[in-house]
Amino acid sequence: MSHLVPAIGAAALAAAGNVWWVPALVDLRAGDDRPHSARPAALGCLAWWLGTALTAMLWLTPAPGRLGLAVLAAAAVTGGALRLAAVPRREAELREAARTWAAVAPATVPRPARRGGPRIGRTSP
Secondary structure, rough: OOOOHHHHHHHHHHHHHHHHHHHHHHHHHHHOOOOOOOHHHHHHHHHHHHHHHHHHHHHHOOOOOOHHHHHHHHHHHHHHHHHHHHHHHHHHHHHHHHHHHHOOOOOOOOOOOOOOOOOOOOOOO
């Protein structure tokens, strides 16, 4: 059985996925300019899309179709593991940022005193 139609579909999907894999590639190239949690998340995204592209290429060869599915499954597991590894790092970065902003921001902001004047949306008695 020819795998031409699924191969074209997988190649189109991998090409259309550039809205995800190009920013992930930029995150990896940025290095220390991005948070540390962005690296494993970007690697996970690239693993997913690389797996899709490799599957498309395998389906264009006379290799068995199950081999392409195995590559796709391995890429999905690897990408998922990398994305899950980024979650605790991201949460730690968010907690650190919250602590930093709490130290910088004033503890309480005084509310301005209410002066007289019309109230919008209420009728006067």
